[in-house]
Amino acid sequence: MPLDEDKGAQARLIEQAYAADPMDADRTIFGRVSHADRRGFLKGAGLATMSAMLGATIPFHRTMPSGLVPVALAQGTTEAALFEAKDGLTLLNDRPINAETPPHLLDDAITPADRFFIRNNGLVPDHALAMDAGGWTLTVDGEVDTELTLTIDDLRANFEVVTYQLQLECGGNGRSFFQPGASGNQWTFGAVGNSEWTGVRLRDVLDAAGLRDTAVYTGHYGNDPHLSMDPARIPISRGVPIDKAMEEHNLIAFEMNGAPIPALHGFPLRLVVPGWPGSCSQKWLTRIWVRDQEHDGPKMGGYSYRMPAYPVPPGTEVPESDMVVMESMPVKSLITNPVTGATATPGTAFQVRGHAWAGDDAVAAMHVSIDFGATWHAAELDAPVNRYAWQHWRADLTLPQAGYYEVWARATDDRGRMQPPVTPGWNPRGYGNNMMHRIAVFAV
Numbered sequence: 102m103p104l105d106e107d108k109g110a111q112a113r114l115i116e117q118a119y120a121a122d123p124m125d126a127d128r129t130i131f132g133r134v135s136h137a138d139r140r141g142f143l144k145g146a147g148l149a150t151m152s153a154m155l156g157a158t159i160p161f162h163r164t165m166p167s168g169l170v171p172v173a174l175a176q177g178t179t180e181a182a183l184f185e186a187k188d189g190l191t192l193l194n195d196r197p198i199n200a201e202t203p204p205h206l207l208d209d210a211i212t213p214a215d216r217f218f219i220r221n222n223g224l225v226p227d228h229a230l231a232m233d234a235g236g237w238t239l240t241v242d243g244e245v246d247t248e249l250t251l252t253i254d255d256l257r258a259n260f261e262v263v264t265y266q267l268q269l270e271c272g273g274n275g276r277s278f279f280q281p282g283a284s285g286n287q288w289t290f291g292a293v294g295n296s297e298w299t300g301v302r303l304r305d306v307l308d309a310a311g312l313r314d315t316a317v318y319t320g321h322y323g324n325d326p327h328l329s330m331d332p333a334r335i336p337i338s339r340g341v342p343i344d345k346a347m348e349e350h351n352l353i354a355f356e357m358n359g360a361p362i363p364a365l366h367g368f369p370l371r372l373v374v375p376g377w378p379g380s381c382s383q384k385w386l387t388r389i390w391v392r393d394q395e396h397d398g399p400k401m402g403g404y405s406y407r408m409p410a411y412p413v414p415p416g417t418e419v420p421e422s423d424m425v426v427m428e429s430m431p432v433k434s435l436i437t438n439p440v441t442g443a444t445a446t447p448g449t450a451f452q453v454r455g456h457a458w459a460g461d462d463a464v465a466a467m468h469v470s471i472d473f474g475a476t477w478h479a480a481e482l483d484a485p486v487n488r489y490a491w492q493h494w495r496a497d498l499t500l501p502q503a504g505y506y507e508v509w510a511r512a513t514d515d516r517g518r519m520q521p522p523v524t525p526g527w528n529p530r531g532y533g534n535n536m537m538h539r540i541a542v543f544a545v
């Protein structure tokens with residue numbers, strides 16, 4: 102087959118790599134084709150390149166839509182390649198893949214998928230890497246009158262499809278600041294995002310199944326493989342009390358920001374249970390088991406996503422029986438502009454801005470300080486576009502003279518609770534750290 106259509110250097114590189122080791126084409130190539138963005142590159146690839154990558158001619162190439170990414174190549178997508186396409190995230194762990202977003206990259210009102218943090222406990226399932234939703238079903242069973250098995254088309258056809266902006270934060274966000282430290286991903290500030298999610302309401306689906314009087318809790322299941330690859334083990338299965346599950350804003354989502362949910366974020370179906378630890382929002386969702394007791398799946402018990410029932414001095418060995426499940430996340434905010442370390446001109450106003458959120462509650466006030474918390478200025482605070490969306494805030498600040506300053510930001514929720522200046526309530530696994538975000542600003 103003549104390879105004369107595409108003389109680009111990248112294409113030759115791919116063809117050589119492919120020829121050298123067809124089975125390893127994906128790993129060989131995509132480390133190198135920078136991330137000229139694999140998908141973008143494939144979309145622009147000429148027929149010869151595409152054929153070389155597939156290792157076969159394409160007899161019906163005339164009817165192949167231009168820009169189509171052949172599924173055989175999409176199937177070769179790896180977690181590493183997907184991470185490369187993420188825009189400036191900090192990788193905390195690559196197996197399982199965990200990455201956070203630096204605060205200044207969370208400046209958008211709606212977090213783009215490329216800037217949404219990744220928190221996986223296991224591996225991304227193959228069907229998601231291939232973006233193949235064929236045959237996907239969701240089962241709803243347990244304490245229900247009618248067991249349901251629903252395809253994604255069934256969900257779209259039989260239930261109202263709604264779109265909400267919902268903020269999602271990992272329960273362990275801020276863990277790295279606890280003393281003594283806790284094991285687990287050393288999140289700083291960026292295990293949080295606020296995207297637009299489209300799907301059907303969890304409550305509508307539970308209503309369709311008919312909850313029995315015995316229903317007290319949900320149990321969520323996805324099909325992500327355990328790190329051990331042992332099919333008998335599952336990485337995580339959490340749930341929420343029925344009262345929380347029946348809230349209007351919980352979604353069984355199939356779109357993120359108007360597009361299919363990306364592989365890393367749960368394609369083709371995930372729960373979004375806002376306000377509570379992100380772990381309640383099962384990705385790659387296959388089953389909702391309605392329980393007659395508190396769910397006891399992996400990461401529901403022991404010290405996982407649990408806090409001491411009473412305040413303890415840092416480093417205390419808390420008996421397991423005194424640990425209670427984390428529910429609503431605490432009030433919190435981020436400064437997303439300027440970036441820490443920025444410079445400002447003395448005597449000239451500049452804008453500081455960011456977002457704030459408060460678990461099941463709303464943020465009522467936002468304050469900023471430039472003198473290490475001695476005095477506070479009220480910031481302008483927007484209402485959320487819908488319940489559970491993060492709220493935007495902004496303030497104009499002026500630094501009086503040249504020197505080093507810190508901007509501190511403090512949110513207050515509608516029950517009067519504020520962010521503390523230092524890490525709050527130490528707990529064995531380092532959850533729920535809502536200390537204020539501080540940035541450095543040099544007036545020069």
Ligand SMILES: Nc1nc2c(c(=O)[nH]1)N[C@H]1C(S)=C(S)[C@@H](COP(=O)(O)O)O[C@H]1N2
Pocket residue numbers: 217218219220221222223270271272322323324325336337365366367378379380381382383384385
């Ligand atoms: N199936 C499955 N769902 C999951 C997880 C997982 O490992 N597997 N991680 C959970 C945790 S701990 C968090 S914080 C959120 C993170 O969602 P994101 O990766 O889309 O940011 O997904 C939750 N849902």
Ligand SMILES: [Mo]
Pocket residue numbers: 220270271272273378379380
């Ligand atoms: Mo999490």
